[in-house]
Amino acid sequence: MNLNDLSSLMERRQDGGLSFERFRADPALAALQWPDDVLRDFLFDHGDNGPFVDDYADLDLSTITWTLETIPAAGLHTMPTGESDAGLIEHFAQNPVHWVTVRPLEVGRHWEDHGTWLRPPLLIDRCLVDPAGSGLQVLEGRTRVGVLRGRLREELHVASEHEAWVGRSQAGTTERPH
Incomplete structure (x- = not known):
């Protein structure tokens, strides 16, 4: 799983339809088992920031x-x-x-x-x-x-x-x- 695999989740967050609590509960993120601080700062806040995505798009998040x-x-x-x-x-x-x-x-x-x-x-x-x-x-x-x-x-x-x-x-x- 990489940042591009989460694009539909990021679109829902951009639309304002997802609080952090709903974001972290999304089934797409369940396998990560990351601490809330990391989920918030890495994915919720920056997971769709263009330059950030360019830098980290190839990361296999699941590893x-x-x-x-x-x-x-x-x-x-x-x-x-x-x-x-x-x-x-x-x-x-x-x-x-x-x-x-x-x-x-x-x-x-x-x-x-x-x-x-x-x-x-x-x-x-x-x-x-x-x-x-x-x-x-x-x-x-x-x-x-x-x-x-x-x-x-x-x-x-x-x-x-x-x-x-x-x-x-x-x-x-x-x-x-x-």
């Missing part, structure tokens, strides 16, 4: 397992994103204070109190996108990762580790503690 992992801040400092959004993370990093202030107040409070994002971004094992690739890639959460990079550069409070949903091939997945 991806998602785990909540702890990622060192240093590992996020140079992590790439999809080809269509090249440079976007650095755009957000140029003014991290602005990108936090245009979000709900609790987002800014969380950065100040905890030095991290309120909601974990989605990262994907690059070998799922490019068989020769290695490491992780930002799938969704480019603003959050950009804010982190900008805060590091501006020497604002940043935690040493951050939670992120990480998608890996089921064949290469090992159980990780949450």
Whole structure:
């Protein structure tokens, strides 16, 4: 199953006929068994975004397992994103204070109190996108990762580790503690 296989579901969502609860209950998604955060951020919010679909259309969604992992801040400092959004993370990093202030107040409070994002971004094992690739890639959460990079550069409070949903091939997945 790939993003194009879900086009009729995406059309119903676009028409405003599907709340997230109805979307996630659709039989087409039952086999995925993905966490709600991942379903919402990956498929519900971006599953029909043209450039996003271009970057990830060939992913076999049914082979991806998602785990909540702890990622060192240093590992996020140079992590790439999809080809269509090249440079976007650095755009957000140029003014991290602005990108936090245009979000709900609790987002800014969380950065100040905890030095991290309120909601974990989605990262994907690059070998799922490019068989020769290695490491992780930002799938969704480019603003959050950009804010982190900008805060590091501006020497604002940043935690040493951050939670992120990480998608890996089921064949290469090992159980990780949450």
